[in-house]
Each structure stands twice: as structure tokens, then as C-alpha cells.
Amino acid sequence: MMKTHDLAVDGLRELNQALHDADTLKDAREWRVVNSDGAHNIACGINDAISVDIDGHAGYYCAGMNQKASVTIHGNTGVGVAENMMSGCVRVKGDASQSAGATAHGGLLIIEGNASARCGISMKGVDIVVKGNIGAMSAFMGQAGRMVVCGDAGEGLGDSLYEARLYVKGTVASLGADCIAKDMRAEHLEELAELLASAGIDEDPASFTRYGSARQLYHFKVDNASAY
Amino acid sequence: MTDETQTQPYNPALRESATFGRDVIHEIQRAAETGIYDIRGWGAKRKVPHFDDLLFLGASMSRYPLEGYREKCETEVVLGTRHAKKPVVISTPVTIAGMSFGALSAQAKEALGRGASEIGTSTTTGDGGMTPEERGQSSRLVYQYLPSRYGMNPDDLRKADAIEVVLGQGAKPGGGGMLLGQKISERVAGMRTLPQGIDQRSACRHPDWTGPDDLAIKIAELREITDWQVPIYVKIGATRTYYDVKLAVKAGADVIVLDGMQGGTAATQDVFIEHVGIPTMAAIPQATQALQEMGLHREVQLIVSGGIRNGADVAKAIALGADAVAIGTAALIALGDNHPRYADEYQKLGSAAGFYDDFQDGKCPAGISTQDPELSQRLDPIAAGKRLANYLRVLTLEAQTLARACGKSHLHHLEPEDLVALNVEAAAMARVPLAGTNWVPGQGGY
Numbered sequence: 001m002m003k004t005h006d007l008a009v010d011g012l013r014e015l016n017q018a019l020h021d022a023d024t025l026k027d028a029r030e031w032r033v034v035n036s037d038g039a040h041n042i043a044c045g046i047n048d049a050i051s052v053d054i055d056g057h058a059g060y061y062c063a064g065m066n067q068k069a070s071v072t073i074h075g076n077t078g079v080g081v082a083e084n085m086m087s088g089c090v091r092v093k094g095d096a097s098q099s100a101g102a103t104a105h106g107g108l109l110i111i112e113g114n115a116s117a118r119c120g121i122s123m124k125g126v127d128i129v130v131k132g133n134i135g136a137m138s139a140f141m142g143q144a145g146r147m148v149v150c151g152d153a154g155e156g157l158g159d160s161l162y163e164a165r166l167y168v169k170g171t172v173a174s175l176g177a178d179c180i181a182k183d184m185r186a187e188h189l190e191e192l193a194e195l196l197a198s199a200g201i202d203e204d205p206a207s208f209t210r211y212g213s214a215r216q217l218y219h220f221k222v223d224n225a226s227a228y
Numbered sequence: 229m230t231d232e233t234q235t236q237p238y239n240p241a242l243r244e245s246a247t248f249g250r251d252v253i254h255e256i257q258r259a260a261e262t263g264i265y266d267i268r269g270w271g272a273k274r275k276v277p278h279f280d281d282l283l284f285l286g287a288s289m290s291r292y293p294l295e296g297y298r299e300k301c302e303t304e305v306v307l308g309t310r311h312a313k314k315p316v317v318i319s320t321p322v323t324i325a326g327m328s329f330g331a332l333s334a335q336a337k338e339a340l341g342r343g344a345s346e347i348g349t350s351t352t353t354g355d356g357g358m359t360p361e362e363r364g365q366s367s368r369l370v371y372q373y374l375p376s377r378y379g380m381n382p383d384d385l386r387k388a389d390a391i392e393v394v395l396g397q398g399a400k401p402g403g404g405g406m407l408l409g410q411k412i413s414e415r416v417a418g419m420r421t422l423p424q425g426i427d428q429r430s431a432c433r434h435p436d437w438t439g440p441d442d443l444a445i446k447i448a449e450l451r452e453i454t455d456w457q458v459p460i461y462v463k464i465g466a467t468r469t470y471y472d473v474k475l476a477v478k479a480g481a482d483v484i485v486l487d488g489m490q491g492g493t494a495a496t497q498d499v500f501i502e503h504v505g506i507p508t509m510a511a512i513p514q515a516t517q518a519l520q521e522m523g524l525h526r527e528v529q530l531i532v533s534g535g536i537r538n539g540a541d542v543a544k545a546i547a548l549g550a551d552a553v554a555i556g557t558a559a560l561i562a563l564g565d566n567h568p569r570y571a572d573e574y575q576k577l578g579s580a581a582g583f584y585d586d587f588q589d590g591k592c593p594a595g596i597s598t599q600d601p602e603l604s605q606r607l608d609p610i611a612a613g614k615r616l617a618n619y620l621r622v623l624t625l626e627a628q629t630l631a632r633a634c635g636k637s638h639l640h641h642l643e644p645e646d647l648v649a650l651n652v653e654a655a656a657m658a659r660v661p662l663a664g665t666n667w668v669p670g671q672g673g674y
Contacts, residue, residue: 016452040445045382045453060442061449065382080436084380099436103377105421121435122377124421141431143421160429162422218426219409222264 003028008035012042019046019069040078043071049088063090066107082109085126098135101128104145110199117154120147123164129199139166140176148195150203158211162218166211167192169203178217182210255498266498267406269331269587269597271399271490271535271557276507278490278535279544281654282647283663286633294632301628302638305552307350307529308390308459308482311451315459315482316368316390318552319348320624321639322542325487325533325556326372326392326463328354330407330416330428331494331587332560333604334361335612336596339563341365342609343616347624352392352554355405355430357419358384365609370461373450375404375431378420382453390483391450392461393443395434395476398491398508398534400500401465405430408495411590413599444479451480461485466511466534467504473518477528485554486515488534492557494597495588508534509548510657513644516549526551526640539626546627547642548658555623562619563612564594 005015015033018024029050036042036056043052044064054062057075067086076094085104092100095113102118104126111119111128117135120128125144133151140156142164152170159176165188166179175181184192184206192205236242244250258266287293294301308315324344329337331354338361344351350368357379363369371388373380385391396402407416407428417424437446447460462476463485473484488508493501512532519525532545533554545553566574568581573593579586587597595607631639634646648663649655655662656669 013452013456017455020455041449041452044449047382060445061436064449065385065453067382079442083436084377084382086381102436103380105381118435122431124377140435141429162426218423220406220427 001028002030002032004032004034006034007037007039007042012039015042016044019043019048019050019052022048025050036075038078043069046071046088057094066090076113081111082107082126085109095132101126104128106145108198110201114151120145120164123147127195127198129195129201131199131201133170136173137176139164142166146191146195148192148199148208150201158213160217161211161213163213165191167195167205167208168211169208172209172211175211178214179211180214182212184208184210267408267495267588268498268501268585269492269494270501270585271492272501274502276489277509277651277653277657278507279509279541281650282509282544282658282660283650284540284543284547284630284634284646285648286630287635291635293635294637296629296632299632300637301632303624303628305529305640307531307552308461310459310482310524310528311456311480312390312459312482313455313457314389316350316370318350318368320620321546321550321552321627322536322620322623323349323370323531323552323554324351324559325491325554326352326354326370326394327556327560328356328407328494329359329362329419330354330356330411330599331597333592333595333598333607334359334415335604335607335609336560336563337362338365338609339607339612339616340559341369342613343559343562343620344368346613346617347620349620350389353388355407356416357381358387359419363387365613372463375434376420376429377435378428378430385450385454388454388458390459390461391454392463392485393447393450393481394463395443395472396463396465396467396487397493398465398487398489398505399493400496401467401505402432403496403500403504404432405493406495406588408588408590411588411599416599440475440479443476447480459483461531463487465489465491466506466508469506469511469514470518473515474522477519477522477524481528483529483531484515484519485531485533486511486550487554488532490535491533492560507657508532508536508545509654512545512548512550513657513659519549525549536623539623539628540630542623542627543630543639543642544647546639547646548644551640558619559616560596562616563596564607564615565592565596567594570594 031052033054038059040059046069049068051070059078061080063071064083069088072091082090083102085107087107089108091110096115098116100119101109103122105124109128111130114132115134119134119138123142123145129148136154137156143162149168153172155173156176158179189205305321345367352370370390374394409425459482461483462481464472466488489505529551532550536553570593571581592598647660
């Protein structure tokens with residue numbers, strides 16, 4: 001059953017409580033949120049395999065800490081969309097502000113427009129696919145997971161990267177500390193093809209470059225002081 | 229740690245430099261040999277104005293004391309009454325500060341939970357996430373929401389009795405952490421989603437917000453995720469305390485955790501520990517003033533940490549405006565850290581019982597600040613938890629004794645009026661009169 005929640009009438013607290021309430025979700029697995037009006041914290045903390053469509057723009061931390069749910073924002077979204085997501089899928093039809101997918105541990109974040117600075121900051125296992133461009137310092141201290149960028153990347157990509165893998169089709173303004181371009185081997189082409197397919201994006205994996213950690217900063221060395 | 233001059237005949241020609249003392253000379257020599265700054269654990273070792281510089285004015289004629297051991301002096305504190313549906317109730321105003329699994333062994337974390345639970349107070353997770361042992365043994369567990377977000381997940385958020393958003397630490401305000409690779413066991417690495425054995429940096433700032441306005445939205449998000457059930461604490465390192473407290477309260481904090489410069493750490497630069505932040509005693513009046521001006525003193529509770537050692541420190545912190553205190557270093561000592569029973573092993577590590585601060589090495593003979601399985605096994609969590617519980621009881625009893633002497637039937641009835649300072653510096657920082665005078669420096673004449 002599809003349930004429509006009018007944020008302008010029924011409020012944010014009521015929406016989130018309903019999306020957390022197992023009894024409510026027994027009968028309503030599909031949700032449509034109208035009059036989002038850029039509100040913060042929409043659909044955060046969902047812990048069930050439901051679907052939520054937000055008709056309009058969302059503010060900060062939309063779908064934060066999502067688990068299992070499929071959330072689609074039919075508009076732009078603010079800072080920290082899908083922050084610390086554990087699983088499930090979050091799709092942004094428009095653009096995303098900074099820190100999209102920050103510290104997310106799992107799941108798939110798709111941004112059909114552009115993402116601002118620090119996309120995937122401290123990512124810990126999430127997959128992020130951006131159809132457009134990403135801003136500066138994206139994937140900063142990225143620990144695990146994969147990021148695909150079909151457009152260009154801003155300055156300082158992958159600064160202080162750990163084990164996250166980055167695929168960029170367009171230009172990279174500059175690489176951050178300890179981030180290097182790496183060979184695209186067969187397993188990477190296959191992995192990238194799967195990520196693009198799961199996001200529903202038609203691109204040639206062979207046109208991407210892979211970036212990862214040089215692993216030179218994994219142990220503190222005083223000779224690297226200028227890199228820290 | 230022998231003092232050579234102690235074993236030599238008096239020689240007036242041996243005149244130590246006040247500027248280049250032996251500790252300074254040693255540090256210059258060490259830096260020249262290694263080319264790297266000193267990283268260590270524990271808190272500040274330099275002497276700074278402290279609670280010892282304050283005295284209570286026990287009752288005589290103008291005040292009426294309560295009978296020790298007979299008349300009641302209550303100690304219960306309720307934390308998070310502002311917004312949370314389920315505030316945290318603790319039986320004593322002494323809690324356990326956040327310390328990470330990773331910095332500490334699983335046995336030490338379990339012991340902290342056992343000790344705190346035995347007397348009905350809370351303990352706190354740390355950088356690295358929540359372990360099942362810790363949750364299982366802690367009747368009241370505060371879950372830290374840290375910049376690194378290591379191991380952060382909504383399931384654990386919902387298991388917590390309170391959430392503490394960490395913005396700073398008294399030992400290193402503005403700084404992050406560095407857990408060196410030798411302490412990164414398979415389990416620690418797994419919890420932090422990082423490879424085993426590599427140095428793990430904990431960021432100094434949160435990745436998805438950049439200022440107090442963002443913090444307000446972040447706190448609202450945490451409340452939404454947890455359905456407004458549990459209190460949200462905000463922890464700050466003591467620096468620009470007055471402004472930081474006001475901003476944190478405005479952002480929606482239920483509880484402020486204020487960590488002074490004497491607060492401990494697992495590992496950071498010595499120069500940071502000793503030269504950044506302000507003393508705990510100096511920070512409390514600033515925080516209290518901020519809360520009072522907002523009309524929220526005792527409604528937004530204030531937990532103070534950083535060098536709390538005994539019941540007098542507890543009572544003095546409360547008299548200056550705190551609702552509760554948190555202990556870290558002292559709790560580890562109660563568990564068995566730096567105990568003389570391991571004197572020989574401390575010596576082998578180039579240290580001594582009572583001086584050991586190389587927590588970053590992971591070789592703690594007491595099995596506390598280590599991930600070495602053999603060393604960790606030395607700490608019996610049950611026995612260590614008992615020692616901690618005993619210590620917490622003593623802190624509470626001592627604070628009650630002092631409060632009764634001041635005629636107070638609840639620890640929270642203590643107030644600055646009950647205190648005087650032994651020196652001008654303490655009087656100015658604590659904002660209480662210099663002993664024997666009515667003079668509070670900075671607040672007018674006699």
C-alpha cells in the first residue's frame with residue numbers, strides 16, 4: 001500500500017516515527033512525501049526494506065543512517081545526504097550538497113546530478129555513483145567502498161585515502177596526499193560495469209581511470225611531515 | 229627513575245637551570261636523536277592551578293552543618309531532562325569518561341562497565357564503537373558520536389542510554405587522535421573498517437558539519453533517529469568555554485561535557501597535552517556563567533572532567549556549578565594502571581610504576597592500555613570492576629562528607645559561596661574570594 005505524507009501538514013517527527021514504527025510499516029511499504037520544502041532530516045534512521053519517494057528538495061542529512069530502505073529524492077538535497085548509510089539505496093535525482101554519503105558503511109548512493117565538496121568523505125564501505133561532477137576534497141580519508149564519477153573531480157581527490165577505490169571518467173583537478181592513478185585491470189572493469197549497471201547509468205568502463213591509495217602514509221613517518 | 233643528585237654528596241656547584249632543567253635537557257636530546265616529537269598517553273603533567281588551590285568553608289556559627297553518617301546528603305543526579313523521553317539517572321555524580329576499545333583492552337572496558345554499574349552510574353564508549361561486552365556490562369552506557377565515526381551504526385545508537393557528540397577533548401582541543409599500528413589488532417581493525425596493523429587517525433573535526441548551525445541540525449537528526457528517547461550530550465575541550473557552551477546549548481545539547489586540560493588521552497603529542505587548553509577549575513565558572521545567563525543552569529546539566537582524583541575534587545567541581553564529574557585516568561588507576569606490582573616490567577620499558585604513560589606502545593604491563601592478548605589477560609574484569617566500584621564509593625562518600633560539613637542535604641546544594649581560594653590565581657579562575665578576604669580578582673574591591 002502506498003501512503004502519502006504531507007510534511008506541511010503532518011510534520012517531520014510524525015513522518016520519521018511512522019517510518020521507524022514496525023506496526024505502521026506492516027501495511028504501508030511504499031511512501032510518498034510531499035511538500036518537503038527543503039526540510040532537514042527527512043527519512044533518517046529507517047531500519048526496514050521500504051521505499052520512500054520525496055517529491056521535491058530535501059535539506060541536510062536526508063536518509064541519514066539508512067538501513068535497507070530505498071529512498072529517492074526527486075529534487076536536490078542538502079549536506080550529508082545518506083550520511084553513515086549502512087545498507088539500502090538512496091537516489092538523488094538532482095544535485096547534492098557537500099559531504100554526500102559521509103562515513104557511510106554500506107549500500108548504494110546514486111546522484112544523478114552533481115555533488116559538491118567532500119563527497120564520500122570518510123566513506124567506510126558505501127558505493128557512490130555520481131553521474132555529474134564532484135567537488136573538492138572528495139573521498140577524503142576514504143576507508144573502504146567504491147566511488148564512481150562520470151564527470152570531473154575537484155581538487156584534492158582522495159586525500160589521505162585508505163582502501164576506498166575511486167573511478168573517474170573526466171578530469172581530476174588535482175590528487176590529494178597519497179592518492180595515485182592505478183591500472184584498470186580486468187577485475188576493475190568488471191566491478192565498474194556492475195556499479196554503473198546497478199545505478200542505471202550507461203557509460204563505457206574503459207573510459208574511466210582508477211585512483212587509490214599509494215599506502216605511503218599508512219604508518220607515521222617524520223619524513224612525510226609535509227604530506228600530513 | 230632514580231634521581232642521581234639524591235645519591236651524590238651536596239655540591240653547591242651543581243646548580244640546575246630553571247630554564248633548562250633535566251627534563252628539558254632530556255627532551256632536547258631525545259628530539260635530536262629521533263627527529264620526532266614525543267607522543268604519549270595520560271594527561272598534562274605540568275602543575276597548573278587546580279582544585280587543591282580551593283578550600284571549603286565548613287560550618288561553624290553562621291552556617292549549620294549536617295550530622296555525618298546520620299543526616300542524609302543525597303547524591304542522585306538526573307541527566308538530560310531538557311528534551312529526552314528517558315533521561316539518564318545516576319546514583320552518584322561521578323561517571324566514567326569516554327575511552328575507546330582499541331586504546332584500552334576489552335577487559336579494561338568490561339571492568340569499567342562492571343564497576344560503574346555496581347554503584348549505578350554510567351560509563352562511556354570511545355573512538356572505535358560499542359563492544360557487546362561493554363554494552364552487556366554497563367547498566368547505563370553513553371555512546372560517543374565522534375569525528376571518525378569508527379563503527380558508528382544506528383543499531384548501537386538505539387542501544388545507548390545517551391549519545392555524546394564529541395567536539396573536543398581536554399588533552400588536545402582541536403586535535404585528532406593517532407592510534408598507532410601496534411595496537412590495531414584484527415578485532416580493532418574490523419570495528420574501524422581499516423587494515424590491521426596500520427596507524428589509525430581519528431579526525432579532529434566531524435566530516436559532515438562545519439559549525440554550530442550545522443550542529444543543531446545534526447543533533448536534531450540524532451534525535452529523529454532515536455525517536456527523541458535518549459539525551460544528547462555535547463563534549464567540548466576547555467578553551468573558549470563560555471562561547472562554546474552557549475553555542476552547544478543553543479544547538480540543542482541536553483548535557484554539556486566539559487573536559488579540562490588535565491584530562492587524559494590514549495596518545496597524542498606531549499606538546500599538545502601540556503600547552504593547549506585551560507585548567508579544569510578555570511573552565512567551570514565560564515560554563516556555569518554561560519548556562520546561568522541562558523537561564524538553563526541545572527536544566528542543561530554540566531559534566532566536568534579532567535584531573536578529578538578524590539571526593540574533594542568532586543565536591544569542588546559541583547560547588548563551582550557542575551552537575552556531575554567524569555573520571556578517566558583515575559578510573560584506570562583504580563583498575564590497576566601503574567600499580568607497583570608490575571614495577572619490574574615498567575622498569576624494563578624504561579619507565580616506573582606511577583610514571584608509565586606510553587599507552588601508545590600497547591605494552592601496558594597491567595593489561596589496560598594494550599591489545600596484546602597475553603597482557604590483556606592479566607586484567608581480571610571482575611576484580612578490577614570491584615576496585616573501580618570501591619573507588620567510586622569513596623569519591624561519593626568523601627564528597628558527601630564535605631557537603632554535610634557545609635550544611636548541604638544534596639551535593640548539588642554546594643555553591644561557590646562555600647569555597648575560598650588559597651592564592652590569587654585560583655581566586656581569579658574559580659571566581660571565589662581569596663581566603664580571609666572578600667576579594668574576588670576581577671570582580672571589584674573589598
